[in-house]
Amino acid sequence: MKQLDVKLMHPKVQITKVISRIYKNGMTTTSGGNISIKDENGDIWVTPSAIDKGTLTEKDIICVKKDGTIIGDHTPSSEFPFHKAIYDVRPEIKAVIHAHPPALVSFSIVRNIPNTNIIPQAKEICGSIGYAPYGMPGSEELGAKIAAQFKDSNNMAVIMENHGTVLGGSDMMDAYTRFETLEFCARTIINAKTIGEPVYLTDEQIKSFEVQIPYDIPKNKVVSYPPEERSIRQDICNIVRRACDQGLMISSYGTVSVRWKDNDFLITPPNVARWDIMPDDIVQIKDGKAEPEKTPSRSFSLHQKIYEMNPHINSIILTQPPHLMAYGTTGVKFDVRTIPESWIFLQDVPCLPFGTHFEGDNTIPELLSESVPSVLISNDSFLVTGDKLLQTFDRLEVAEFSAKSLVMGAPLGTLFPINDAQVEALRKKFLG
Structure with missing residues (x-):
């Protein structure tokens, strides 16, 4: 089916x-x-x-x-x-x-x-x-x-x-x-x-979001599906369904892409229920062109720029976990210095203005690095990267678990993060 x-x-x-x-x-x-x-x-x-x-x-x-x-x-x-x-x-x-x-x-x-x-x-x-x-x-x-x-x-x-x-x-x-x-x-x-207090998008900002779906991107006439490409398709479907089962994606939103070879990659489409996605739904991007008769995610051009500008990144997940989005909609700093694992996996997570993920803006591709593997985009999503897809998904889980702990801890009293000296010790031991 x-x-x-x-x-x-x-x-x-x-x-x-x-x-x-x-x-x-x-x-x-x-x-x-x-x-x-x-x-x-x-x-x-x-x-x-x-x-x-x-x-x-x-x-x-x-x-x-x-x-x-x-x-x-x-x-x-x-x-x-x-x-x-x-x-x-x-x-x-x-x-x-x-x-x-x-x-x-x-x-x-x-x-x-x-x-x-x-x-x-x-x-x-x-x-x-x-x-x-x-x-x-x-x-x-x-x-x-x-x-x-x-x-x-x-x-x-x-x-x-x-x-x-x-x-x-x-x-x-x-x-x-x-x-x-x-x-x-x-x-x-x-x-x-x-x-904190949520900030809402204007109708004009929402209209600017809607026009981002890339309906007019060029299409390849000849497409091949070697075994390694088909394997990536299945990996993407498995991770998307897993994300849905864990409440990290909803049926209407969530994008996953994986580098195939060079700057070619595979990416999820829009308008397909995420928890029912199948390998044939995945869109192949080769030489900047999509598979015939398929439309890639509206963030297709962002993923393409990230791969082109960051050779160390081989997979990207962009989604809306509900506790991370609490920070993405309030402007309150998402401080991952909760437990050692959180900081080791994520380090510090910048929160960027709505619109920095639109086509033509290079802010995110230029900001991402081995020390900045993820960003929050205000009122839109959490974008996380990694080498292998499972590593990227692990970072997503750690980020949402950390955000959930912070949200749950807020009513209890003052939150005390790991201090600078402790962070520096973690950096020397785990990140060289």
Whole structure:
């Protein structure tokens, strides 16, 4: 399976795949949440009531026919009324996800809506967000309140007062990407507020980000795929999936590239769900040209310059871990002098202004070195480099673990980093 192609997968398969992903990522509980799909016949496929979300199988999924007939071994979700209400008022919506992810629940109980301008891609993915007043779970009243938020605007997501969130999509993957991205925004804002005050992007900055996708780069006419090249493709896919499993990437964002030979490299594409990426999705860049009929990541030119200007770098990961992004959205210094391992792996991490990763800016390629293997880009991402891909991924893990420790430590009291003398001792022993 190349990726989650909703046009080819039965609704039962889509639902079980996505609800499993939601549960394993800690965005719903055994009994909480429900998702549905409306098919071309007008029938609605929905998760059952009171069945363990961690073990759902295709045979557990219920079909509510257009005439109201119920087909399946269980009772439809108790929240089915608001799923149907959304489909009734917004015919273009074909999938609905409702869950209680912790960060979005936090927003629901303080009666607030996350500002998706915290990162550049989120505003377009999430769309406008509504807020539905409290209603009894499973009631027609709640369904009416939620449906009103979808009917009276172009909302594709609604925060439910003291409850959670519900999101719609043109298909299941569209709805899931919106759901995951909105929860990521909420987590980033909460983490940022733990250490400081988040700064948001302007609409103009977001527009400048969107135009960076390199649709017009030249393409090679003849492409070869020797064994070592195919091996790199698989390595990239394995690391991307691992990053998704560990919460270091989300489906809509995260770029990995690996030098193949000389300045030729392989890189992930945009608009492919990261946790379903396959070797055939990876884009080969040879002599500055891409594979035919493929589009590389919007940061393609940045990766190319890094490889050209830094012969010691053979792999790059650019992503948005939620605790690192707390530092990337507040301007608070990310001080890796927490434990010896953190400083040895990362040394000091500069935080650069939004836009320094755009095409034409050489700041990052010129700054990176063996003593500066990574940078934070404000309101965008963490970029980390290395010799081998596993080393680069290890640095990413260490950086996010360090950021998480700092965020968690902030409410406890004054943070005491390793002092200059201790750092110098580490430098002499481990870095020569």
